[in-house]
Amino acid sequence: MSRSINISDFSSYPPLAQQFAADHIVILRSLPPVFCAFLLNEISQYDWQFPAEREDLAAQLRWIATADQARVGSVLAPFANLNVSSDVMDMPWPTQPALFLERLTADLWLTHSISAFYEAGRKYGDVLARIRDEEDSSSSRLCIVFIGSGCERGRQPLFEKLRPHGTYFSHIDMSNAVSDALARIEHEAVAHPGSYQHWYVDGGKSGLQAADGSDSTTRISSLSYSNLDPVRRKVIEAISTVRTSGVGGPEHLRTVLREMRAREDTKGGNQDEMMREFVLRLFTEGSGTQVFSTTFVQWTGREILRRARPQSLLLRFRLRQKERPMDELLGTDQSESGYDPIGSLADGDMGAYYTWINLQRLPGAANSRFVVCFEDGREALAIAPGLPKGASSGNVGTFKDLLRWIA
Amino acid sequence: MNGIALDGNLLRVATERSISRRRFLWDVARTSAATTMFGLSSFGQALHQQPPAKKLVVVTFGGGARDEETFAVEGQRYIPRMLGELIPQATFFTQVVNRGILGHYVANATLATGCYESFNNFAPIPPSHPTLFEYYRRDLRRNADDVWVIAPSNGFDRIGASGHPQYGSKLGATMVLPKQLLGGLAKGSSEPFDHLLRDSYEASSSIDVSQEHAVSLMELADRLKLPVDQFLKFASGVTSPDELSLYIAQHLMAQRAPSLLWITLHDIDVAHAGAYSLYTDAITRTDRICAELWRSIQENPEYKGKTAMFILPDFGRDSDFEPGGNGFQHHRTGDPLSRTTWMVALGAGIKENISVDRMVESVDLVPTIAKILGCNAAFASGRPVTEVL
Numbered sequence: 175m176s177r178s179i180n181i182s183d184f185s186s187y188p189p190l191a192q193q194f195a196a197d198h199i200v201i202l203r204s205l206p207p208v209f210c211a212f213l214l215n216e217i218s219q220y221d222w223q224f225p226a227e228r229e230d231l232a233a234q235l236r237w238i239a240t241a242d243q244a245r246v247g248s249v250l251a252p253f254a255n256l257n258v259s260s261d262v263m264d265m266p267w268p269t270q271p272a273l274f275l276e277r278l279t280a281d282l283w284l285t286h287s288i289s290a291f292y293e294a295g296r297k298y299g300d301v302l303a304r305i306r307d308e309e310d311s312s313s314s315r316l317c318i319v320f321i322g323s324g325c326e327r328g329r330q331p332l333f334e335k336l337r338p339h340g341t342y343f344s345h346i347d348m349s350n351a352v353s354d355a356l357a358r359i360e361h362e363a364v365a366h367p368g369s370y371q372h373w374y375v376d377g378g379k380s381g382l383q384a385a386d387g388s389d390s391t392t393r394i395s396s397l398s399y400s401n402l403d404p405v406r407r408k409v410i411e412a413i414s415t416v417r418t419s420g421v422g423g424p425e426h427l428r429t430v431l432r433e434m435r436a437r438e439d440t441k442g443g444n445q446d447e448m449m450r451e452f453v454l455r456l457f458t459e460g461s462g463t464q465v466f467s468t469t470f471v472q473w474t475g476r477e478i479l480r481r482a483r484p485q486s487l488l489l490r491f492r493l494r495q496k497e498r499p500m501d502e503l504l505g506t507d508q509s510e511s512g513y514d515p516i517g518s519l520a521d522g523d524m525g526a527y528y529t530w531i532n533l534q535r536l537p538g539a540a541n542s543r544f545v546v547c548f549e550d551g552r553e554a555l556a557i558a559p560g561l562p563k564g565a566s567s568g569n570v571g572t573f574k575d576l577l578r579w580i581a
Numbered sequence: 582m583n584g585i586a587l588d589g590n591l592l593r594v595a596t597e598r599s600i601s602r603r604r605f606l607w608d609v610a611r612t613s614a615a616t617t618m619f620g621l622s623s624f625g626q627a628l629h630q631q632p633p634a635k636k637l638v639v640v641t642f643g644g645g646a647r648d649e650e651t652f653a654v655e656g657q658r659y660i661p662r663m664l665g666e667l668i669p670q671a672t673f674f675t676q677v678v679n680r681g682i683l684g685h686y687v688a689n690a691t692l693a694t695g696c697y698e699s700f701n702n703f704a705p706i707p708p709s710h711p712t713l714f715e716y717y718r719r720d721l722r723r724n725a726d727d728v729w730v731i732a733p734s735n736g737f738d739r740i741g742a743s744g745h746p747q748y749g750s751k752l753g754a755t756m757v758l759p760k761q762l763l764g765g766l767a768k769g770s771s772e773p774f775d776h777l778l779r780d781s782y783e784a785s786s787s788i789d790v791s792q793e794h795a796v797s798l799m800e801l802a803d804r805l806k807l808p809v810d811q812f813l814k815f816a817s818g819v820t821s822p823d824e825l826s827l828y829i830a831q832h833l834m835a836q837r838a839p840s841l842l843w844i845t846l847h848d849i850d851v852a853h854a855g856a857y858s859l860y861t862d863a864i865t866r867t868d869r870i871c872a873e874l875w876r877s878i879q880e881n882p883e884y885k886g887k888t889a890m891f892i893l894p895d896f897g898r899d900s901d902f903e904p905g906g907n908g909f910q911h912h913r914t915g916d917p918l919s920r921t922t923w924m925v926a927l928g929a930g931i932k933e934n935i936s937v938d939r940m941v942e943s944v945d946l947v948p949t950i951a952k953i954l955g956c957n958a959a960f961a962s963g964r965p966v967t968e969v970l
Contacts, residue, residue: 462855469855517858524857
């Protein structure tokens with residue numbers, strides 16, 4: 175348990191991560207090993223982290239170094255008290271924190287310590303939330319979600335889980351809504367500039383066309399399922415290889431996927447290294463993102479909110495493919511099989527709800543603005559300061575008007 | 582291992598869920614009283630009790646299901662048959678807590694042994710404690726044809742017998758893995774059965790079926806008295822592996838009428854792919870399968886009036902509000918909601934229209950069934966649930 179950490183432990187980390195870890199080695203040495211391994215796992219990804227994540231790491235280490243030490247001790251003590259098997263703790267965790275955490279997780283389940291671990295995490299999460307609140311300089315965040323593109327309306331009520339939190343609109347003209355939404359994100363990007371602070375994710379082909387023909391602009395970070403097809407296929411190929419090898423099970427597969435790195439041949443769209451790595455993680459860590467576009471959009475929205483903590487975000491759920499045998503979905507033959515419109519609408523509706531929940535986890539959530547629209551219809555729901563909760567509105571207007579009403 | 586501690590948070594959430602399920606059932610009862618769907622004048626009252634059970638059918642969902650998609654108000658649309666047909670005849674346990682490992686194979690092994698099993702969920706190893714099947718066979722001197730397990734995928738193939746030195750495979754259940762059976766029998770067939778041979782998204786990597794417990798497929802088909810052509814014809818017309826399990830169960834009951842039949846359904850676990858609609862579709866399919874099984878029991882003189890059926894998910898799934906999870910998609914956080922579920926018990930010897938709000942545990946199932954069947958679950962750590970005895 176008392177393994178010491180040396181600078182040489184960081185030699186396999188990428189350059190910026192090595193430097194960051196070395197700069198903070200004194201604090202790192204003072205931490206309970208399990209907690210330290212979690213921090214080191216984050217630090218080892220430093221080169222590919224978004225600015226918000228880097229600020230987060232620095233702020234956490236600053237808090238540990240400068241806060242009342244009795245308080246720090248009481249927050250971290252539950253990590254030190256976890257019942258972890260000695261063979262797991264004997265692993266070279268500072269060198270390979272990701273592998274260690276994988277084994278640790280399995281061990282916590284086996285020793286029935288997983289709840290104690292989550293409790294420790296919750297306690298630390300409260301501290302982290304306060305740190306983020308204090309450091310937060312964001313303005314009112316904006317999140318727009320489109321669901322139901324290409325879907326029949328059906329009879330199921332829409333936005334059911336969100337209605338208690340906002341106002342339901344039944345007569346919104348959605349003509350040009352997507353391009354109006356994109357213009358609004360662009361407007362937000364001009365008003366609140368920042369790297370990776372404004373995002374557009376499309377479950378189909380991107381609706382954004384820059385002057386150079388790409389689907390990105392300098393101000394908006396953009397991802398589309400269609401453009402990322404080469405990365406998706408590469409990951410499916412890796413999954414397929416493991417599945418058909420007859421060697422190892424899900425844990426081996428997880429290790430193989432974790433060790434994949436973004437390279438030029440997995441490049442999708444006009445992206446920098448940080449974005450390429452982010453995209454790869456969406457497909458290697460996101461369960462189901464490789465097979466269903468609706469899952470991809472929901473998971474990507476979650477990861478953007480969690481990691482980049484953006485100022486504005488536009489998600490567009492599209493039709494997902496029909497359910498097929500998992501062997502086919504994860505096989506190398508990726509031919510089209512038709513779409514599931516009814517399922518796609520339900521998936522998008524739930525995805526919108528989860529996006530709102532994830533938005534609520536960010537600092538300044540009370541001031542955030544959230545809109546979800548049925549793209550091929552007239553229904554929308556908005557949650558924003560000043561808008562009544564659990565209300566319905568028959569106001570007639572365009573999508574642009576709706577954005578004005580929540581401004 | 583005794584599972585995780587029963588701390589205040591788990592107790593509080595489990596109790597809240599219990600109250601919410603109870604309240605919902607009251608609402609259903611009130612509604613149905615008006616429409617005579619249940620034909621009840623009051624709810625929560627023991628109106629009828631049948632004689633003790635001679636036969637037992639257990640249905641587990643080896644794909645956790647949450648309240649939100651089952652017994653919560655917003656979940657009722659997904660389980661119309663259980664609500665309309667089974668609950669009015671059942672004792673309903675509103676608070677079943679699983680304090681063990683939340684992986685489907687290991688959790689179902691826990692259900693089958695009455696002990697919190699602790700092994701790698703993805704490893705092809707048997708439970709370490711004796712199973713219900715072994716207790717029953719040894720104490721009542723039953724042969725393997727009287728105890729059957731229908732399990733969903735390769736990962737479950739060892740669930741029929743433990744590695745316990747005093748019990749073990751010689752006393753285990755006869756295992757049927759419908760997908761494996763179909764795969765074997767379909768060789769040479771011109772019909773495509775790939776859609777039924779899939780594995781779940783989570784366990785999409787291949788794990789070899791243990792040879793130690795695998796009866797040859799032709800021998801198994803023979804013991805099942807399964808008409809291969811009919812089976813293949815049926816398989817070509819269905820869309821889910823759980824439908825195959827239902828077919829095998831119905832066939833088995835008609836042909837061999839085993840005294841103890843354990844079925845683990847698995848379609849719900851498609852939730853891991855993140856598509857909410859597929860998850861809720863699977864719940865509705867599972868709901869229908871449970872009702873169809875009950876109907877088959879009622880239509881079979883070998884079973885009618887002398888069979889009890891228990892239905893329960895192995896556990897729940899993550900809460901929408903647990904930051905470490907992604908809602909319905911997984912059961913990775915071990916949060917109280919993912920550990921809290923429900924159980925429906927109905928049939929011979931079980932009171933109708935009763936709701937039990939006190940907490941029971943997953944490990945209580947085996948001692949309860951053992952008591953009903955008259956065998957001694959000597960190594961089980963749970964306690965018999967008196968409300969159904």
